[in-house]
Amino acid sequence: MDTKPSVGYLGMGIMGTAMAGRLIDAGFPVTVWNRSKDKCEPMRAKGAKVADTPQEVVETCDVTFACTSDPTSARAVVFGQNGVLAGITAGKRYVDLSTVDEECVQEIAAAITASGGRFLEAPVSGSKGPALNGQLVILSAGEEALQKEVQPMFDVLGKRTFFLGEAGAGARMKLVVNMVMGINMVALCEGLAVGQKAGLAGNDILEVIKEGAIASPMYGLKGPKMLEGDFAPNFPLKHQQKDVRLAVDLGDKVGQPMPLAAAANESFKAARASGKGDDDFSAVYATVKQP
Amino acid sequence: MDTKPSVGYLGMGIMGTAMAGRLIDAGFPVTVWNRSKDKCEPMRAKGAKVADTPQEVVETCDVTFACTSDPTSARAVVFGQNGVLAGITAGKRYVDLSTVDEECVQEIAAAITASGGRFLEAPVSGSKGPALNGQLVILSAGEEALQKEVQPMFDVLGKRTFFLGEAGAGARMKLVVNMVMGINMVALCEGLAVGQKAGLAGNDILEVIKEGAIASPMYGLKGPKMLEGDFAPNFPLKHQQKDVRLAVDLGDKVGQPMPLAAAANESFKAARASGKGDDDFSAVYATVKQP
Amino acid sequence: MDTKPSVGYLGMGIMGTAMAGRLIDAGFPVTVWNRSKDKCEPMRAKGAKVADTPQEVVETCDVTFACTSDPTSARAVVFGQNGVLAGITAGKRYVDLSTVDEECVQEIAAAITASGGRFLEAPVSGSKGPALNGQLVILSAGEEALQKEVQPMFDVLGKRTFFLGEAGAGARMKLVVNMVMGINMVALCEGLAVGQKAGLAGNDILEVIKEGAIASPMYGLKGPKMLEGDFAPNFPLKHQQKDVRLAVDLGDKVGQPMPLAAAANESFKAARASGKGDDDFSAVYATVKQP
Amino acid sequence: MDTKPSVGYLGMGIMGTAMAGRLIDAGFPVTVWNRSKDKCEPMRAKGAKVADTPQEVVETCDVTFACTSDPTSARAVVFGQNGVLAGITAGKRYVDLSTVDEECVQEIAAAITASGGRFLEAPVSGSKGPALNGQLVILSAGEEALQKEVQPMFDVLGKRTFFLGEAGAGARMKLVVNMVMGINMVALCEGLAVGQKAGLAGNDILEVIKEGAIASPMYGLKGPKMLEGDFAPNFPLKHQQKDVRLAVDLGDKVGQPMPLAAAANESFKAARASGKGDDDFSAVYATVKQP
Known part of the structure; x- marks a missing residue:
């Protein structure tokens, strides 16, 4: 038995x-x-x-x-x-x-x-x-x-x-993947911001992305909320920033330059400095589009 | 009739x-x-x-x-x-x-x-x-x-x-989406590079990404080839770099700062400068991991 | 004669x-x-x-x-x-x-x-x-x-x-030197901003710089005015930004990645986007310290 | 008495x-x-x-x-x-x-x-x-x-x-000033690199800088040595990188985004990763010009 x-x-x-x-x-x-x-x-x-x-x-x-x-x-x-x-x-x-x-x-x-x-x-x-x-x-x-x-x-x-x-490898893996996620988030923010200022509809940008090579669950879920200004926290921005920062530090330890992670860290820091630390990490959008 | x-x-x-x-x-x-x-x-x-x-x-x-x-x-x-x-x-x-x-x-x-x-x-x-x-x-x-x-x-x-x-809006949309794609690509490169130097298996990173919020057709298709060093051109790196550059210029015209796009542009430029312009745009990985 | x-x-x-x-x-x-x-x-x-x-x-x-x-x-x-x-x-x-x-x-x-x-x-x-x-x-x-x-x-x-x-070489030289100048300016802005937030007096930072290896006429002339918020145009910010952008484009042409110039360009763009284009280029300080 | x-x-x-x-x-x-x-x-x-x-x-x-x-x-x-x-x-x-x-x-x-x-x-x-x-x-x-x-x-x-x-303020001041110095150094490297690739003589660039607003003791002392490839350590690159990193971390603590410092940190990291940690910090030039 x-x-x-x-x-x-x-x-x-x-x-x-x-x-x-x-x-x-x-x-x-x-x-x-x-x-x-x-x-x-x-x-x-x-x-x-x-x-x-x-x-x-x-x-x-x-x-x-x-x-x-x-x-x-x-x-x-x-x-x-x-x-x-x-x-x-x-x-x-x-x-x-x-x-x-x-x-x-x-x-x-x-x-x-x-x-x-x-x-x-x-x-x-x-x-x-x-x-x-x-x-x-x-x-x-x-x-x-x-x-x-x-x-x-x-x-x-x-x-x-x-x-x-x-x-420790489990924690490290989460860090690395969250760092890539953080960059992808700021990438979307920059795309939505420049696209709309150049006359494209935000929704069209999201829909075109959805049909293409970089469609992802995150873009699908967060994108529409970002356009509506809905930043109710799912993953708080301050935690996302911390993960990107720790990943940059990990790069420091192992000798890996990471210019995009470093730039994303600063974007999240700017968002945190303007009081968005407890919002969802997608709230970095508000900072990106309104320099 | x-x-x-x-x-x-x-x-x-x-x-x-x-x-x-x-x-x-x-x-x-x-x-x-x-x-x-x-x-x-x-x-x-x-x-x-x-x-x-x-x-x-x-x-x-x-x-x-x-x-x-x-x-x-x-x-x-x-x-x-x-x-x-x-x-x-x-x-x-x-x-x-x-x-x-x-x-x-x-x-x-x-x-x-x-x-x-x-x-x-x-x-x-x-x-x-x-x-x-x-x-x-x-x-x-x-x-x-x-x-x-x-x-x-x-x-x-x-x-x-x-x-x-x-x-013109169609061309502009392709530019914006390709720019986001370019950043996502460099993000993956940095993640794979730092993760592997920190002891994680490249394949594990790709598989964990596949199961999560940032899974995308591009990561699924390009990731394994990147680990194998297969950079046969599908979308040539020089075209990807040009699109990122043009998107940064578009940001210049419409008043949108884009620090990640700007950083990605430099990463692709570094790759192009080292002779990878005609390889697939994922060849930026070789440059990122080997500074 | x-x-x-x-x-x-x-x-x-x-x-x-x-x-x-x-x-x-x-x-x-x-x-x-x-x-x-x-x-x-x-x-x-x-x-x-x-x-x-x-x-x-x-x-x-x-x-x-x-x-x-x-x-x-x-x-x-x-x-x-x-x-x-x-x-x-x-x-x-x-x-x-x-x-x-x-x-x-x-x-x-x-x-x-x-x-x-x-x-x-x-x-x-x-x-x-x-x-x-x-x-x-x-x-x-x-x-x-x-x-x-x-x-x-x-x-x-x-x-x-x-x-x-x-x-053409004369124009090119001015571009290159102005680009280095633009980066030096944003560097000072970041130093003044972080230093003051960390409890140092802005004036002390300027004075310590004046006594050391990076003292320059620009830091000596502009620094005190920046702390006073005096941004009366001597060299307009929009021209400084244009020069940095053209230098980045020159790097594109000759195959030289320039991540700092690219980042400085985005900082100046952010300042311009917030209406400081006709102020002195040192007005980027107002943007840097107040994200 | x-x-x-x-x-x-x-x-x-x-x-x-x-x-x-x-x-x-x-x-x-x-x-x-x-x-x-x-x-x-x-x-x-x-x-x-x-x-x-x-x-x-x-x-x-x-x-x-x-x-x-x-x-x-x-x-x-x-x-x-x-x-x-x-x-x-x-x-x-x-x-x-x-x-x-x-x-x-x-x-x-x-x-x-x-x-x-x-x-x-x-x-x-x-x-x-x-x-x-x-x-x-x-x-x-x-x-x-x-x-x-x-x-x-x-x-x-x-x-x-x-x-x-x-x-603690003394240590903090040294950090802030060293950070500005580090950025100024990479700025010169990018200027020398792009200028020379665009056909200007490195020495001319240094001499023009010497006559202008950003002339500094550091540019005067280090510039000619950099062109000669003389990187005998005065201030080791690994210490410079550490100071820039700590300054970026200080920005993290006090809520100050510092995109140029972050980018400079990555440039110094790239130089360190390629074995220049014990050279003078000006050795970042070798990395900048040869991506």
Whole structure:
């Protein structure tokens, strides 16, 4: 008989709840934990156990997943009192799905493995919808054998898993791709701005792009909102700018000049300096078109 | 009974032949002309008449299409001996599908309309395949009433027609979109270069991009070739650089700063200066990664 | 006995008047002409002859100097009715001190030499004060033998003469140096802006610069005015931007990438787009510090 | 009778030796210290006392100056065993002339003042020659009253003293000015490169610049060497690039976009990536002209 391993899940935010729910539905015995316990109730209702501390989750489960909101909480869950580290013993498996910076990942990886545990970084691409539908893209890195062992769970959560190398590579990949995304965004802004000033209709520009070689989901989704001036935050501009800046710094470290990333960084900085840091990153359009 | 208007077609290159063929198949009476007459034979075999001069085509057809390779030949067909202009009389309709610069379009438009003719610019997006399958995207501009009259023919040639405004707007739209494309290309180059120097696999970067918000046909098609160093020209780098430069100049005229376009222009210039002008525009990758 | 050659001078603007005056004082027999004749009176009072047309000046003088305000008037003086060209015969010497673009210089040079005349381009660096004091810098190009022949007159006008090569080289040199100047200006703007936002006093920054390796007359003169917001035009921003743009285009022609010039061009464009085209070029500071 | 205060001097490198020598010549009782004691001999010969530890210097002198080579040694002198901090008691005066980063300055300032001491940062502009001749420029910051007290000694060392504000402002000022310098350098490189490719002589360009508004000591000194390909390090390129990068980061912190600084950073990065990090910063010319 096929017995499924027990899975712990730390962090019942929007993403964590969606993922834990899918794991329960798929038949895994799931134990959840969250800083504010009431957020665990929906999963308890679906049949999950609720633990009092991360330590307890790690001690009682075969593998523990975590999805926290930022480096501070990712570290707190691991290094805090009754945290993950307190429960790690030889062979314990820890998979961190949080999107954090490379240094944070490496610090957690080092601590877990120093205690005999096994570590996998696995930031995901995709938001609530894909999380509910198991359509996430998973950027894993760390111990490859562990990735293979948890792939059955990843198959429940995502449509595709990458294994990218040593711990930190997942964070680095997100940085690189976000940097390319940031440049593509400013490129569209410049195109819309110059085109409209030259007498073309903004909508025509978007539609022509949609029919051609550079059509992308981002251009399709953001373009029309940009023309309407709708910059409700999906991915805040200050985070986009930070990613571009960090990518430029990465280029500094590895000896790669990146003039376009550097220029895009300055465009996002100009937008941030004019108070758009908490708007969607597409709000750079307002700055580009109105120098 | 529905009688189809007679259609002339000047220029039996790859694109012209494909388009004229579709018009014949759709039941239009077609007369073709080409500078070297032997290229007209395939269409004669399909039932087209073959004329001796552009003038003859214009005189004998209800509407004349032209698709030439560059501004020089676009002008030659119109202004040359026994050219289009010689055949234009009041109400004659001329539709130029060539991809040329705005000044060229406006010069031809002015000459045709000064002679009493009617003019439509209609550069197309898409290459041989889409031309054969009637899947082109048509960027028309000039006389809107004429666009409506020839729409039945455009429906045979393309999947979508835009009407963009005054003659020249089609050329301008291509410039703007190509400029955004050029920036997107350099963005990918910088991402691939920094990512690989930071230990990520180039292929992983491409695959992660493919699954996300900035996936585009261009990234899908060019990316793998770039990693292999295959820069066989599809769109020559020198043309891409010229378009980015002209777009920057357009920004100069209309008062739109474009720092990313300006930076991309310099990257393409660096690539051109190192002898890659006739390679595919993706060859800028070789310059970006190896400063 | 040493007889000085007769000198014609076309254009009695501020610069022309100052230079003609010095030539008279140095003992040259001078004939002047100006479109509005009353501007010739000061020189008549100093002993100059006054001619009715440029043609007359050329016909009656050994060598003719001209200093006009822009390409349009430079061309008018040469190609207009009773213009310079009408008076040119074999061996006639024409020295154009106007600051115009390379194409204009080459067009005039070609016309003069085609008529058997001899041509020297000689734009000057320096304004009214240096002109009155014979402290101009003269950037000559064209026929080197002619430069040697007129050097005694240049010695009256300037502190230093350069001979730079074929006609057009003087204009080109001005372009290159103005481009470097434009970048230096934006560099100071960025330094003042970031420094002050980081708590340094603007004046301290200027004073520290003054004591160090990058002290320059421009930084010394413009810096304090920039801090006071005094942008009274000395060299209009729109002309500075045009020069940077033309230098970038020159880089395009000769295969030289210039990312800083390209970025500076966009900064000046942003300033121009916000209505500062007629202010001094240092007004780019207002745009840089207030994104 | 006027009794001069006793002065300690830590660090007998080229700069420290020159400065201590001047203080002795000016009649101050000087006590010196250096990690390797033999370097103290020249000053002993001139009449200085030699101490065994920084602590001893601080304990026995009214005011202690230090000039170390980098942040690591600046910190070691203060925080190491028998270091400055061990000797600091209420009212002790410490003046650090080392060129280090802002964080290092602030860390040392905090430690000194927490122990009751008084602190002044005073990095200097100028190298061996100006140090020997008392022609340094002194960028002081920290406690203003202390600056006034040590001004008699600064008058012996430099031609001009600035007081810039809180500790760290001196380091920040050097960053800002070095950033402007870096941009000016790349500007010259682009000008020389495009000008020569367009047929102008490099030397002519330098000479014309020398006669005009942007003439500067740096252009005068470095320009001719750059044309000769002499890039013997005076200020290493990797340090110049680091300063530009840090200035761009400072812009990030204070909300100041700096597109030219960002572009210059990439040019210096390209030069560093091609192995010129240890050459003079003017070696960026080799990269600019040869894309």
